[in-house]
Amino acid sequence: MIPPNARTAQLSRELNDAEVDRIFRALADATRRDIVRRTLGAEASISQLAERYEMSFAAVQKHVTVLEAADLVERIPRGRERIIRGNPDTIRRAQQLLGHFEQIWRGRIERLDALLCADPPTS
Amino acid sequence: MIPPNARTAQLSRELNDAEVDRIFRALADATRRDIVRRTLGAEASISQLAERYEMSFAAVQKHVTVLEAADLVERIPRGRERIIRGNPDTIRRAQQLLGHFEQIWRGRIERLDALLCADPPTS
DNA sequence: CTAATATGCAACTAAATGGTTGCATATTAA
């Protein structure tokens, strides 16, 4: 009973460790975060992106490759250029993941509270 | 008019690029994410953490150091051991940051919608 | 067609990362 296009549709699939590694690794660089922000706000070609940063075109190209591997951006061929578009889905996944972390912490606090109310220390 | 303990209180200060780099870099490793989860759920000494992973004590110790530098965990001396406690604040900061990314995307969609409603294509 | 533009990719380098082992130190237990 696996949905027919479970792999392609990506309807909120759980991310595996390697995928999460790539996402956070990709976000751990200020230039790449900037590229994600720009391309979430508006599409841009690699050349247009490269104009903004004090590094070679090839370096920016590599950053885009890292972001694409993490599915944080899409690279869409248009004539001789490649349009880069930020992918809000992957951002949401990462956010959700951090939400789970928060939940774990919340669970601990609840347990501590319950303990304090129900069972005063025996000392 | 800077609040007296602006640096120590950390009342939702904005994170700078280097800090964000460290946070995401620290989260880009499955072992470290696991350590954060465990120590958000319950405190643990470094030895206790090290028992869980198939690597040397020193390796786990290094992972903890990386997490501490990112302020994702605290290291609290207790007798001969160091108690590690996950820091939910930093997780929240990271989550918020990703929230800003989502907002940027939302803004773009709003602009596109406004354009479509107000101004049918001239072609 | 020719020139200019946009991209892809390989090879190289310096620095950072993630692991190891070995040893020193501090604390607790017997």
Place this chain on the structure above:
DNA sequence: TTAATATGCAACCATTTAGTTGCATATTAG
């Protein structure tokens, strides 16, 4: 006091990363 436990830290190593330059290819403009 002595032994066991918990940690800190340095030195080393293999791999990855982030940048570079140079060159090849594809597309568009004149």
